[in-house]
Amino acid sequence: MNPDASTIAAGAPIEVDLSPIAEGQDIKVFWRGKPIYISHRTKKQIDEARAVSVASLPDPQADEARVKSGHEQWLVVIGICTHLGCIPIAHEGSYDGFFCPCHGSVYDTSGRIRQGPAPSNLAVPPYQFVSDTKIQIG
């Protein structure tokens, strides 16, 4: 009952061009049927994510560990709430990050859980920068 060959094949890595995404904007792409949020963070958002004391977080993880160094402005996360799998809404909630409408989990500008029933941060999918304006997810 595990995924069949065609499903696995359709889940191959995808390339996304980042150049059209302006600062402060984000896009949603689908990879393996999952929505992936790619946010072009503003300076303010990055500072917010780095100002918080990591130890005080429910799922402690530094912002540096969640983005690629040299590309701090780009946040790439799987847009699936770690509680029960709804899709959080970007740019909502009290931490300027993501807000899940189903059970009220709030994530910050680094996609880390700050409030609500979700047990962990929004997952970071495997990805790498192919060039400065292009990433490969998967």
Add this chain to the structure above:
Amino acid sequence: MSGPSDYQPSNPALQWIERRLPIFGLMHSSFVAYPTPRNLNYWWTFGAILSFMLGMQILTGVILAMHYTPNADLAFKSVELIVRDVNYGWLLRNMHAVGASMFFVAVYVHMFRGLYYGSYKEPREVLWILGVIIYLLMMATGFMGYVLPWGQMSFWGATVITNLFSAIPYVGESIVTLLWGGYSVGNPTLNRFFSLHYLLPFVIAGVVVLHVWALHVAGQNNPDGVEPKTEKDTVPFTPHATIKDMFGVSCFLLLYAWFIFYMPNYLGDADNYIPANPGVTPPHIVPEWYYLPFYAILRSIPNKLAGVIAMFGAIIILCFLPWLDSARTRSSKYRPLAKQFFWIFVVVCILLGYLGAQPPEGIYVVAGRVLTVCYFAYFLIVLPLLARIEKPRPVPNSISDAVLAKTGSRSTPMVSTAIMLALAGSLFAGSIDSAKASEGSDSPPGNKWSFSGPFGTFDRGALQRGLKVYKEVCASCHGLSYIAFRNLAEPGGPGYSVAQAAAFASDYKVKDGPNDAGDMFERPGRAADYFPSPFPNEQAARAANGGAAPPDLSLITKARSYKRGFPWFIFDFFTQYQEQGPDYVTAVLQGYEEKVPEGVTIPEGSYYNKYFPGHAIKMPKPLSDGQVTYDDGSPATVAQYAKDVTTFLMWTAEPHMEARKRLGFQVFVFLIIFAGLMYFTKKKVWADSH
């Protein structure tokens, strides 16, 4: 079912079979000669009602499966085509969808009856546990069935419920992938749910056989909780129990038919008339009503794993009930304290159900936590404690003694009544608060619709005018893809002739092909064609409309609704009010205002609408006075346009509504007469037994 029967059929052919397979003897001893306690009340007819409902679900389900397509791209459409095109498909679908709810109504009554009268106590522990297994199987079947129409609630319900398993440490994620057959809920998920949804009812039927077998070995419990001792305590199953069950079933059918024919969508969710969209989560995910108490427990607990454990624990704990409650007296009739706590427990379950449907915020979360504690305390503290401290009233010597002493005094359960009133009062007070809160965000005003009520029919003139408004205004952006031109000539519709419908169709250009040269070509529409959509695909519609795709209007009046808080949703059951959709649609069409009220900011490219959730709508004001000319002298005003087009869209959402209400009336006349006949027959049969 205990021991070989001494039943001998008189017919030689039946004797021949009986010697080789004693099936008639089995039937005779189980359902004819079987001694049933003579003091059973009507709560005991729910066993028969449940068997009937299981049969009904299997029968309607098998026929529905003949027309259903389990594919993520086609499932939603195939369900709509069942309702629109299959002979009596609307009836089958309503019977099956409402039937699931009715099945759960009956099973909850059946379980509470067992709880009240101590039917789980020695020697009926296995019988009870088999019942809990059936209940679990029913929940799984019901959940997978709800996924099949592949609407928004189906999809997101499936996502949330399957994600529950991801809470299991270490293996959770792999289990979820196994359930999905992919990396997210998708086509493989739908396929396997369809397969299992077809399989599980037969598993349920198998466990029901075991359940009935265990019942017939241990014998039925009864309201007095004393075992039958002499022959005077029992009556033969047939005709006594049979006819009583028939009466019980026919009364239950009246309730069932009320939903099937008059309010088929009352128990469903409007969002499920929107096709599944993996990119958009509905603002408020609610499971079907029968899971709500457990959903409330899940949400009460802030930790994910603990929440999931509590939710499943709330059901599994029932298996241990025979040992948690060690009181020797079975029936709560003779347990003054247990009786009161039982009713408190019933109220706790109902309130949990109410909370399960509310957004998880503020007072609802706190109340949910308190009630979750109450739920578990009933099983883990109250019942074990009562068994030790409670002094039960004396139990009658035998069932016949109890029947004779029926006129004995009864103590009024003062305390429980007071508690019930207090709880009801607080709930009511809470709802007034929330009603006040919702007054701020204008809820659409009610309208007088020709199609409301048990005898409602569509106003033909309004349908024809509405069609004109759709064609001249709405159709430039909105599709109507489930309606074919032939539908315009069908009974219960706008009342055009077949020739008129064909002429109407020929005005449209329809894309067809490929032809022999392999090219697509355009030809005039035929009656069998569907209304062509204004955009070739959703992306084109989105691009042409500033990012917001205009929704297809075929089902819009069923896919839109607004919240009817407590106590309105209870009154709605009796008044058959179910026009939230039309009320909302017509209100939005008229809700545009030039002046944006203070404190509301409307983004660029959006318009202020009083009734649209969030008030910022992408659709510009579509209607203005005099925009469409009416041939029949009706006023050419926005109010009239809105009303006509809404009536038309109600028809497109349910073209067979008139047939549904007409058949409903006939069924009700029949059922009332049938139930009356059953009642008097039952009285006659039982005349000597009371």
